[in-house]
Amino acid sequence: MSFSNLDLVDECDAFPYYQVDPPLYVASISTYFELRVQDHDYAVGYMLPSVAEVFRNTPNWTLDDDERTLTLNGGSNAAERSQAVMRTLIAVRQTGHFKVLDKWRNELYPVYGKNKELLFNVERSASPLLGVVTYGVHLTAFVRTKEGGLKIWTPRRARTKQTYGGLLDNAVAGGIASGEGQFESLVRECGEEASLAEELVRSKAKACGSVTYFHVRSEKAGGETRLLQPECQYVYDLELPADVTPKPGDDEVEEFYLWSVDEVQRAMARGEFKPNCALVVLDFFVRHGILTAENEKDYIEIVSRLHRKLEFPTL
Amino acid sequence: MSFSNLDLVDECDAFPYYQVDPPLYVASISTYFELRVQDHDYAVGYMLPSVAEVFRNTPNWTLDDDERTLTLNGGSNAAERSQAVMRTLIAVRQTGHFKVLDKWRNELYPVYGKNKELLFNVERSASPLLGVVTYGVHLTAFVRTKEGGLKIWTPRRARTKQTYGGLLDNAVAGGIASGEGQFESLVRECGEEASLAEELVRSKAKACGSVTYFHVRSEKAGGETRLLQPECQYVYDLELPADVTPKPGDDEVEEFYLWSVDEVQRAMARGEFKPNCALVVLDFFVRHGILTAENEKDYIEIVSRLHRKLEFPTL
Numbered sequence: 001m002s003f004s005n006l007d008l009v010d011e012c013d014a015f016p017y018y019q020v021d022p023p024l025y026v027a028s029i030s031t032y033f034e035l036r037v038q039d040h041d042y043a044v045g046y047m048l049p050s051v052a053e054v055f056r057n058t059p060n061w062t063l064d065d066d067e068r069t070l071t072l073n074g075g076s077n078a079a080e081r082s083q084a085v086m087r088t089l090i091a092v093r094q095t096g097h098f099k100v101l102d103k104w105r106n107e108l109y110p111v112y113g114k115n116k117e118l119l120f121n122v123e124r125s126a127s128p129l130l131g132v133v134t135y136g137v138h139l140t141a142f143v144r145t146k147e148g149g150l151k152i153w154t155p156r157r158a159r160t161k162q163t164y165g166g167l168l169d170n171a172v173a174g175g176i177a178s179g180e181g182q183f184e185s186l187v188r189e190c191g192e193e194a195s196l197a198e199e200l201v202r203s204k205a206k207a208c209g210s211v212t213y214f215h216v217r218s219e220k221a222g223g224e225t226r227l228l229q230p231e232c233q234y235v236y237d238l239e240l241p242a243d244v245t246p247k248p249g250d251d252e253v254e255e256f257y258l259w260s261v262d263e264v265q266r267a268m269a270r271g272e273f274k275p276n277c278a279l280v281v282l283d284f285f286v287r288h289g290i291l292t293a294e295n296e297k298d299y300i301e302i303v304s305r306l307h308r309k310l311e312f313p314t315l
Numbered sequence: 316m317s318f319s320n321l322d323l324v325d326e327c328d329a330f331p332y333y334q335v336d337p338p339l340y341v342a343s344i345s346t347y348f349e350l351r352v353q354d355h356d357y358a359v360g361y362m363l364p365s366v367a368e369v370f371r372n373t374p375n376w377t378l379d380d381d382e383r384t385l386t387l388n389g390g391s392n393a394a395e396r397s398q399a400v401m402r403t404l405i406a407v408r409q410t411g412h413f414k415v416l417d418k419w420r421n422e423l424y425p426v427y428g429k430n431k432e433l434l435f436n437v438e439r440s441a442s443p444l445l446g447v448v449t450y451g452v453h454l455t456a457f458v459r460t461k462e463g464g465l466k467i468w469t470p471r472r473a474r475t476k477q478t479y480g481g482l483l484d485n486a487v488a489g490g491i492a493s494g495e496g497q498f499e500s501l502v503r504e505c506g507e508e509a510s511l512a513e514e515l516v517r518s519k520a521k522a523c524g525s526v527t528y529f530h531v532r533s534e535k536a537g538g539e540t541r542l543l544q545p546e547c548q549y550v551y552d553l554e555l556p557a558d559v560t561p562k563p564g565d566d567e568v569e570e571f572y573l574w575s576v577d578e579v580q581r582a583m584a585r586g587e588f589k590p591n592c593a594l595v596v597l598d599f600f601v602r603h604g605i606l607t608a609e610n611e612k613d614y615i616e617i618v619s620r621l622h623r624k625l626e627f628p629t630l
Contacts, residue, residue, distance in 0.1 A: 017624060018333040018334065019333065019624060019625070019626035020624075020626075116612065181609065182607075182608040182609065183607070183608075183609060206603070206604040207601075207604040207607040207608065208601070208602055208603075208604065209601045209602060209618050210608070210614065210615050210618045210619075212615065212618075212619055232615055234608055286522075286523070286524045287523055287524060287602055288521070288523075289521040289522040289523060292497075292498070292522040293496075293497040293498075293522065293525070293549055293630075294496065294497065294498060297431065299525065300525050300527065300547055300629045300630060301624075301629065303524050303525045303527075303622055304525075304527055304622045304623060304624040304625070305624060306622070307618055307619045307621070307622035308619060308624070309332060309334060309335075309616075309619040309620060309623070309624070310334070310619070311334035311335075314615045314616065315608075315615060
């Protein structure tokens with residue numbers, strides 16, 4: 001089985017597009033409940049009916065079967081709403097009903113409104129249950145060889161990891177916790193995941209855009225399937241000197257390979273990359289003239305889909 | 316009046332998004348007719364009713380008021396369909412009905428189907444009447460100064476030009492004619508518009524992605540307004556040596572300025588750039604870490620909207 005680059009995009013950015021197939025989009029969206037916040041007349045997430053059902057008759061929440069909305073009405077500011085969400089999630093976790101909550105992280109993710117205001121924070125492991133947008137940083141570390149070719153530092157995730165164990169990753173990748181700046185998050189992750197010196201990262205890492213997609217969780221992610229994960233990854237490039245070698249700083253990474261573009265492309269085609277990391281590699285290839293209109297037949301579609309306009313407010 | 320970067324995006328990528336405001340999108344799309352090709356059950360463009368009306372009772376076309384579709388049914392292959400389109404457009408041009416046809420270019424633009432097959436060619440000046448996707452190349456030429464800052468070669472369009480006269484442009488920009496490759500088109504335009512040597516362009520110009528948007532023509536473009544222009548621009552970067560100076564090769568450009576990022580940003584804020592060229596500059600700023608999540612509050616929205624997933628098949 002060989003995956004085309006568009007196959008890799010399809011796997012990660014899996015939710016249908018209205019502009020491609022209106023009936024399919026409407027049918028798909030209609031199988032979910034909108035997550036709303038009181039006095040805000042728009043969705044901040046989409047939830048499976050089987051998840052929304054658990055919030056029925058729960059204090060601080062209103063489930064409307066006709067409108068197919070679940071509304072958070074506890075609290076009138078971000079702090080109060082966050083507390084209401086946390087209280088519910090702690091209770092839900094105790095029931096053991098959802099597998100994704102078994103990986104409770106004690107880390108808060110932000111959910112924003114249309115004016116980029118913080119609406120509430122949510123425990124990281126619960127964000128796919130609510131179907132809210134989450135944010136992360138992904139860095140591609142590369143070396144320019146004397147012959148002119150690029151080599152890309154490519155880590156393999158520990159085989160013991162519960163999610164996507166043994167798959168290939170970007171040099172550094174992590175979620176942005178509530179209140180943390182994008183670049184500060186990157187600096188922290190570079191130290192934790194690749195043992196890269198703070199000064200090097202601060203002086204050399206370059207912001208290069210964002211990759212956004214609307215993922216539908218499959219078995220690969222572990223836990224419940226069909227949960228929605230709209231995500232935004234801030235992407236960075238870091239050209240490393242030849243004498244700097246990233247080293248796993250925790251037990252999340254098994255080993256770093258220094259691979260040619262060709263080696264990376266072959267591993268992508270074998271489906272060996274974590275799905276969203278494959279998208280970050282594709283974005284890198286596009287920006288560096290490795291994928292072009294001439295050698296990639298799905299160029300325009302791929303470039304567009306790496307930067308999906310999500311149906312929810314984003315930061 | 317000062318324009319934010321998002322204002323500049325809004326001006327160019329002006330057609331509503333379904334995922335932001337479904338009723339507005341549906342109401343907007345409903346004011347147009349779908350352009351279709353016989354035996355292909357999807358839109359390849361959207362046309363104003365006042366334009367579609369002109370094709371009523373014309374050989375090779377069927378206007379369906381109930382379905383709000385205009386279908387090209389003359390011809391069973393690209394060559395025959397192109398001939399049918401040309402025959403109609405020559406007749407329409409003779410009536411003097413549409414101002415955009417006064418700028419007849421004798422240049423053919425391709426219209427593709429879902430399998431990336433050529434459906435037909437259309438005279439360039441008529442493409443906004445049909446509302447079909449058009450393709451171009453845009454190149455940003457820049458210099459790295461000794462102090463480390465970037466300077467960007469920025470041409471001012473001749474004030475005598477009928478469209479967007481006197482506005483600022485990208486170093487090189489042009490449409491891709493039917494049958495022409497993207498990079499070959501770029502090489503040709505670099506010679507014609509900036510007098511850049513072919514060898515330099517072939518060895519140094521780097522493909523960096525594509526910028527796609529759904530434009531609604533305003534008075535600025537000249538001719539009829541509210542015509543739809545979904546466009547795809549292949550973007551390239553060219554780092555020029557300090558001793559190479561782009562020179563206008565035809566009468567389309569008045570002068571080239573070598574401007575700092577700050578100078579370019581101020582001209583953008585004054586609204587001095589041709590709308591789609593401003594988007595290419597924004598894409599350059601994103602890819603080069605000039606615009607970041609920290610200094611641009613609308614970062615994610617801007618990055619997404621520079622790469623719109625269009626509602627039509629693209630190459």
